[in-house]
Amino acid sequence: DTAVSQTPKYLVTQMGNDKSIKCEQNLGHDTMYWYKQDSKKFLKIMFSYNNKELIINETVPNRFSPKSPDKAHLNLHINSLELGDSAVYFCASSQVTPTGVPTGELFFGEGSRLTVL
Amino acid sequence: GQSLEQPSEVTAVEGAIVQINCTYQTSGFYGLSWYQQHDGGAPTFLSYNALDGLEETGRFSSFLSRSDSYGYLLLQELQMKDSASYFCAVRINQGGKLIFGQGTELSVKP
Numbered sequence: 007d008t009a010v011s012q013t014p015k016y017l018v019t020q021m022g023n024d025k026s027i028k029c030e031q032n033l034g035h036d037t038m039y040w041y042k043q044d045s046k047k048f049l050k051i052m053f054s055y056n057n058k059e060l061i062i063n064e065t066v067p068n069r070f071s072p073k074s075p076d077k078a079h080l081n082l083h084i085n086s087l088e089l090g091d092s093a094v095y096f097c098a099s100s101q102v103t104p105t106g107v108p109t110g111e112l113f114f115g116e117g118s119r120l121t122v123l
Numbered sequence: 124g125q126s127l128e129q130p131s132e133v134t135a136v137e138g139a140i141v142q143i144n145c146t147y148q149t150s151g152f153y154g155l156s157w158y159q160q161h162d163g164g165a166p167t168f169l170s171y172n173a174l175d176g177l178e179e180t181g182r183f184s185s186f187l188s189r190s191d192s193y194g195y196l197l198l199q200e201l202q203m204k205d206s207a208s209y210f211c212a213v214r215i216n217q218g219g220k221l222i223f224g225q226g227t228e229l230s231v232k233p
Binding site for chain 1: 166
């Protein structure tokens with residue numbers, strides 16, 4: 007059983023198209039994230055949800071819209087794709103301590119490699 | 124702004140010990156994590172230090188000095204499979220936001 011799974015693994019699409027990436031975790035974690043890893047391997051946080059509530063929203067273009075239908079799922083929809091959106095997008099989840107604070111341990115999915123032509 | 128500095132590349136031989144340093148300047152600090160990522164793979168968690176001192180987990184150890192805004196990852200008895208990128212990451216707030224360094228590419232030679 008994969009702990010954090012995301013689909014699709016690969017996406018090749020044309021500029022201007024809209025695409026979605028889905029993520030599911032079966033770890034029972036309350037917090038989920040989207041990270042973007044560029045060609046230089048730099049990992050940058052985009053969004054975070056805690057129990058379906060948006061808690062981190064970095065300076066990401068509003069073409070990117072996350073949706074969390076329940077605490078086990080966090081999807082990412084991207085409108086009007088641009089060349090610069092080409093990257094690997096990682097979904098991750100983390101547990102919280104008994105006081106409700108996320109730990110420093112993230113569990114990452116395998117990544118979704120997006121190529122915009 | 125937030126900045127984490129770590130060397131971009133380190134090379135070592137099998138069986139050796141290597142230390143990857145990380146210095147940070149962040150708006151908040153709740154702890155320092157280390158992650159390993161093999162080419163084409165997902166980052167995987169190695170360690171987390173919230174308090175000063177050394178944490179040991181098998182061949183890997185991690186150290187933190189909050190007063191120096193500094194930490195390191197120590198890898199002992201290097202194996203070929205340890206060739207990967209290693210990222211330090213600082214948790215900067217109670218909401219769990221992690222800021223990652225640029226990564227250190229470790230090459231282990233025979």
